[in-house]
Amino acid sequence: MAPLTERRISMSGQELADTSGYFLFEQRGAGEFATVEIIAQILSDDAVYRLRDVFNMS
Numbered sequence: 001m002a003p004l005t006e007r008r009i010s011m012s013g014q015e016l017a018d019t020s021g022y023f024l025f026e027q028r029g030a031g032e033f034a035t036v037e038i039i040a041q042i043l044s045d046d047a048v049y050r051l052r053d054v055f056n057m058s
Contacts, residue, residue, distance in 0.1 A: 004016075004019060004038070011027070024051070
């Protein structure tokens with residue numbers, strides 16, 4: 001989970017009306033051949049902490 005850069009948004013091939021907050025995403029590959037799949041948008045800091053706890057992310 002992290003904010004998305006313009007580059008990662010471009011790699012996803014999606015158009016986002018709202019790019020604020022954090023995103024749960026998966027990046028496959030590296031460099032210009034990488035792809036990004038956006039799974040979810042997280043709008044509050046509290047939600048980020050709760051999801052990190054649920055998924056045992058550090």
